[in-house]
Amino acid sequence: MSASLAPECNEVKERYDSCFLKWYSEKFLRGTARSDECDPLFKQYEQCLSKALKAKGIDNMLKEAREDNRENDAEHMRPKR
Amino acid sequence: MKIFQQHTEFDYSWEEVSTSNWRKYGPWNKLSTHVIAVDTLSRAVDPETGILRTERLITCKQSSPKWINSLLGGQDTSLVYETSYVDPTAKKVTMCSMNMTWSDLLNVRETCVYSPSGASPDAKTLFEQRAEITALCGGWQKIKNSIEQFTVERFQQNAAKGREGFEMVLEMSRKVFAEQRELMKLQNESEILKAAKF
Numbered sequence: 520m521s522a523s524l525a526p527e528c529n530e531v532k533e534r535y536d537s538c539f540l541k542w543y544s545e546k547f548l549r550g551t552a553r554s555d556e557c558d559p560l561f562k563q564y565e566q567c568l569s570k571a572l573k574a575k576g577i578d579n580m581l582k583e584a585r586e587d588n589r590e591n592d593a594e595h596m597r598p599k600r
Numbered sequence: 601m602k603i604f605q606q607h608t609e610f611d612y613s614w615e616e617v618s619t620s621n622w623r624k625y626g627p628w629n630k631l632s633t634h635v636i637a638v639d640t641l642s643r644a645v646d647p648e649t650g651i652l653r654t655e656r657l658i659t660c661k662q663s664s665p666k667w668i669n670s671l672l673g674g675q676d677t678s679l680v681y682e683t684s685y686v687d688p689t690a691k692k693v694t695m696c697s698m699n700m701t702w703s704d705l706l707n708v709r710e711t712c713v714y715s716p717s718g719a720s721p722d723a724k725t726l727f728e729q730r731a732e733i734t735a736l737c738g739g740w741q742k743i744k745n746s747i748e749q750f751t752v753e754r755f756q757q758n759a760a761k762g763r764e765g766f767e768m769v770l771e772m773s774r775k776v777f778a779e780q781r782e783l784m785k786l787q788n789e790s791e792i793l794k795a796a797k798f
Contacts, residue, residue, distance in 0.1 A: 521625045521638035524659045532639070536622075539643070544619045547652060548688055552645065561643065568639055577657070577679065580700050581641070584681035585655075591696040595685040596651055 525571030528564060535560040602748040604731040604755040608763055609724050612770050614691045614716045617725040620766070620773045621693060621714065625658070628772040631765035634661045636677065652686040658697070665750075675701060691716050706747060707734040727763075731755055 520536040523529050538557035546552040555561075572578045610617055625635040637659040645652050658680040678701035685694045693714040699706065710731040717724035733751045735744035 520623060520627075521635065523639050524637040524657070525639075528639075535640070539640075540619070540622055543622065543652075544615070547645070547686075548615050548618070550688060555645070561640070564640070565642075568641075572657075577700075580679065580703075581657070581681065583703070584698060584700050587698060588681070588683055588696065591683055592653075595683075595694045595696070596646060596649060596653065 523568065523571075524575075525568060528567035528571065531560065531564045531567055535564045601732055601734045602752045604733065604752050605729065606759050607726060607728040609717055609726055610767070610770060611724055612774070613722060614714065614725045616770065616774065617714050617727075618686060618691075618693050620769050621695075623769055623773065624766055626769065628769045629765040630768060631761050634663055635659070636661055650687070650689060652684075652688070654684045654686075656682045656684070657700075658682060678702070705735065705737045706751070707736060708732070708751060729759070 520533055520540075523532045535557060538560050542552065542555070542557055569578070572581070612620075623629075625632045625638050635658060637657075639657045639659075641655040641657055643652070643654045660678050660680065662676050662678055678699065680697050681700050682695060682697040684696070686692070695710075695712045697710045699708045708731060710729065712730075713726075713728045715726050715728075716722070717726045731752075733748050733755075735747040737744060737747075
């Protein structure tokens with residue numbers, strides 16, 4: 520798995536990524552995903568990462584990117600059947 | 601604006617490709633050393649559509665030539681914002697990315713789609729890539745054209761490398777998955793043996 524841009528988050532990121540990958544291949548793709556069992560790990564990782572993003576000033580850049588991405592969301596969140 | 605487009609097929613099922621896609625820039629890919637970090641910013645399944653939406657931040661080592669780097673500001677890393685949408689029913693992965701670094705001067709928007717191949721949907725996966733490149737620096741058309749042209753050429757050079765690197769990940773993934781299944785089979789069999797004995 521890839522590293523985090525914040526080295527202090529690597530350990531919890533690694534645990535979250537492994538959890539997610541297992542959930543994705545064994546449950547999500549098979550249509551049996553009920554709840555997101557990796558959520559507690561994600562919250563820990565997110566807490567660590569968000570501090571680093573703030574410290575590096577990336578959080579403000581992200582706001583802009585999210586704004587620019589709205590049309591992609593509108594286009595791809597619709598199911599195409 | 602300039603456009604780069606290509607498509608190719610992988611000899612792996614859509615399920616394998618879409619799973620390995622999450623490890624594309626990991627240590628199994630020996631050709632993606634320019635990717636320093638991949639962070640997940642958010643992730644959720646839409647309750648209505650069942651689509652998994654993920655936001656990621658990709659940190660890359662800067663590899664542009666000096667003339668561009670000095671024109672555009674000279675940082676040593678660049679950031680890419682990516683959103684992906686996985687529709688497990690339609691079997692479609694769509695990934696949209698844009699540059700966050702130098703975004704006042706250059707706009708790169710890329711869309712990649714993974715879907716089952718039309719000819720053999722259970723064994724092969726189609727990969728379609730399209731990028732739109734627009735230089736924004738005011739005035740000098742000649743400079744804008746050079747920056748756009750350079751960026752398109754980079755996409756062309758990276759396309760083959762990207763494919764080759766992802767092939768490494770797909771191969772490794774299949775191997776590891778087969779080993780895991782073998783191990784589980786052995787464990788299950790030994791349990792059956794145990795149960796039969798006692």
